[in-house]
Amino acid sequence: MPEVLRRIVLEHSDEVAAKWLKEIAEKRKGDYTSSISTELYESTNREFVNNIFASIDHPDEIAKLDAFAERIINLGWPLSYITDGLQSFRRVTIDFILTESSSVETVEFSKILTVVDDWVEPIIKQLVNQYSGNWEHTVSLQRLALQELSAPLIPVMENITIMPLIGTIDTERAKQIMENLLEGVMKHNSEVVLMDITGVPVVDTMVAHHIIQAAEAVRLIGATCILVGIRPEIAQTIVNLGIDLSNFPTKSSLRKGFQSALEITNREIVNLDNSTNDMTDILDSLK
Amino acid sequence: MEIKSCVKIRKEWDIVSARQMGREMAKELGFGTVDQARIATAISELARNIYLYAEDGQIDYEVITEVNRRGIKITAHDNGPGIEDLGRVMEDGYSTSGGLGAGLPGVKRLMNHFDLQSEPGKGTTVTAIKWVR
Amino acid sequence: MRIPILKLHNYLLVSIQVDLDDQTAIRFQEDLLDKIHKSGATGVVIDLTSVDIIDSFIAKVLGDVVTMSDLMGAKVVLTGIQPAVAMTLIDLGVHMQNVPTALNLEQGLIKLRQELEE
Numbered sequence: 001m002p003e004v005l006r007r008i009v010l011e012h013s014d015e016v017a018a019k020w021l022k023e024i025a026e027k028r029k030g031d032y033t034s035s036i037s038t039e040l041y042e043s044t045n046r047e048f049v050n051n052i053f054a055s056i057d058h059p060d061e062i063a064k065l066d067a068f069a070e071r072i073i074n075l076g077w078p079l080s081y082i083t084d085g086l087q088s089f090r091r092v093t094i095d096f097i098l099t100e101s102s103s104v105e106t107v108e109f110s111k112i113l114t115v116v117d118d119w120v121e122p123i124i125k126q127l128v129n130q131y132s133g134n135w136e137h138t139v140s141l142q143r144l145a146l147q148e149l150s151a152p153l154i155p156v157m158e159n160i161t162i163m164p165l166i167g168t169i170d171t172e173r174a175k176q177i178m179e180n181l182l183e184g185v186m187k188h189n190s191e192v193v194l195m196d197i198t199g200v201p202v203v204d205t206m207v208a209h210h211i212i213q214a215a216e217a218v219r220l221i222g223a224t225c226i227l228v229g230i231r232p233e234i235a236q237t238i239v240n241l242g243i244d245l246s247n248f249p250t251k252s253s254l255r256k257g258f259q260s261a262l263e264i265t266n267r268e269i270v271n272l273d274n275s276t277n278d279m280t281d282i283l284d285s286l287k
Numbered sequence: 288m289e290i291k292s293c294v295k296i297r298k299e300w301d302i303v304s305a306r307q308m309g310r311e312m313a314k315e316l317g318f319g320t321v322d323q324a325r326i327a328t329a330i331s332e333l334a335r336n337i338y339l340y341a342e343d344g345q346i347d348y349e350v351i352t353e354v355n356r357r358g359i360k361i362t363a364h365d366n367g368p369g370i371e372d373l374g375r376v377m378e379d380g381y382s383t384s385g386g387l388g389a390g391l392p393g394v395k396r397l398m399n400h401f402d403l404q405s406e407p408g409k410g411t412t413v414t415a416i417k418w419v420r
Numbered sequence: 421m422r423i424p425i426l427k428l429h430n431y432l433l434v435s436i437q438v439d440l441d442d443q444t445a446i447r448f449q450e451d452l453l454d455k456i457h458k459s460g461a462t463g464v465v466i467d468l469t470s471v472d473i474i475d476s477f478i479a480k481v482l483g484d485v486v487t488m489s490d491l492m493g494a495k496v497v498l499t500g501i502q503p504a505v506a507m508t509l510i511d512l513g514v515h516m517q518n519v520p521t522a523l524n525l526e527q528g529l530i531k532l533r534q535e536l537e538e
Contacts, residue, residue: 175507179321182503189523213510220506222499222521222528247517303441306473324473324504325511331475332512335442379513390476393512 017049069130153184161190166199174210192261198229208243228257293347302334329397332390333363341367358418370405435467445481463532469500499528
């Protein structure tokens with residue numbers, strides 16, 4: 001930064017800061033930050049402006065700015081606090097320098113603009129990078145969490161297994177679900193798998209496609225896949241989208257699906273508690 | 288790019304050695320059993336195409352490393368008759384050999400990245416990449 | 421290389437344990453049809469437990485075997501297809517829709533008996 005400008009800015013740093021703080025405070029009305037206590041807001045603003053001025057003499061000292069950005073991120077303040085703040089800082093500074101300097105020639109004017117830009121831009125860049133780095137980190141953590149949510153396989157009875165599907169299914173997850181499903185069928189030696197989609201919020205063509213593929217793969221390894229938990233709205237979308245599920249069995253509820261699973265494996269549920277008989281006995285005795 | 292090797296496809300048995308080679312490499316790279324099967328099957332399809340249509344060609348294997356992922360790159364190239372209609376061969380069920388017509392579109396589904404270049408009379412090059420999950 | 425075909429009552433049992441190349445697959449197709457013709461078998465179980473790759477060509481040969489045997493009056497059940505193989509077939513777009521399957525040899529035999537009784 002040219003010495004003249006640097007002196008102007010540094011000597012009047014208090015004035016510039018005051019102007020900026022005033023502008024920021026004005027902006028704050030009806031803003032996202034209105035729920036933050038005034039004290040915290042003002043102290044943060046002051047720290048912010050101090051950091052900006054400090055960067056004139058030490059443009060390479062990024063540790064302080066990083067620490068500041070980390071604090072803002074932890075406070076949960078939006079990125080626009082930083083970008084808006086620096087935007088108005090640039091305006092305030094340019095305004096101030098222009099009123100201070102006597103000559104307002106075009107050449108001089110553009111030089112001032114460039115100088116201030118060179119000063120403020122790196123700060124914006126660095127802070128935004130910090131923010132986006134933080135976001136990317138969060139996103140990757142969430143992706144991991146989603147992967148861990150992959151569908152479990154529950155062997156309920158010899159030769160019968162249930163796989164409840166929960167949440168949105170994307171291609172990556174669908175592949176994983178299919179692997180779990182097939183490995184599980186082999187491991188538990190299940191003749192029938194009930195795939196329960198009660199917990200899947202939306203069944204579009206893509207999700208249906210993955211489910212059909214999984215069911216076909218199950219058939220290839222020699223088991224039967226029954227799709228259960230088809231809610232009315234899901235049945236509607238499936239038909240409206242023209243998805244053909246007629247090739248493999250579907251049931252509205254897990255209970256009905258389990259019933260047909262028992263039929264396929266040649267079994268049935270027998271009621272040991274003969275309370276119904278008791279009832280007829282009672283009725284008979286009344287005769 | 289690290290390891291690079293290749294298998295020539297001239298005889299029918301070369302198809303088997305080509306896919307065995309691919310499976311070995313996939314295993315060393317840390318692919319799961321399912322992806323190993325996917326890669327080996329894709330190679331099998333590509334090798335068979337060379338054998339059936341060009342009679343002479345080769346399959347190259349490369350390990351590729353990017354900043355945050357590793358993968359295997361399979362390149363099948365030949366100097367055969369080439370493909371007349373690139374759109375048609377990517378359609379499911381289209382076959383000129385009486386097969387299932389699942390070859391090239393199948394390879395595309397088995398791998399993560401797929402590229403097909405062909406010039407009638409000059410030859411065909413297929414590139415396919417699979418990333419380690 | 422030839423794939424052995426065993427006879428058990430009126431069933432034929434086949435266990436494929438080699439990496440199938442095209443020639444072996446075609447020869448197996450011929451051998452099996454020949455054996456069905458000679459023995460008059462009514463059911464065939466082809467066990468694929470040790471097969472770790474089925475590409476579209478082998479899939480076609482297997483599918484054809486099933487249809488051809490059907491024509492000759494023998495039901496075929498494929499057993500023991502590995503999960504990785506099944507997923508690869510699905511990705512390839514090969515669904516083998518008209519081919520009966522079972523988890524293992526035992527269940528394959530049960531399935532054959534059921535189908536033949538009907």
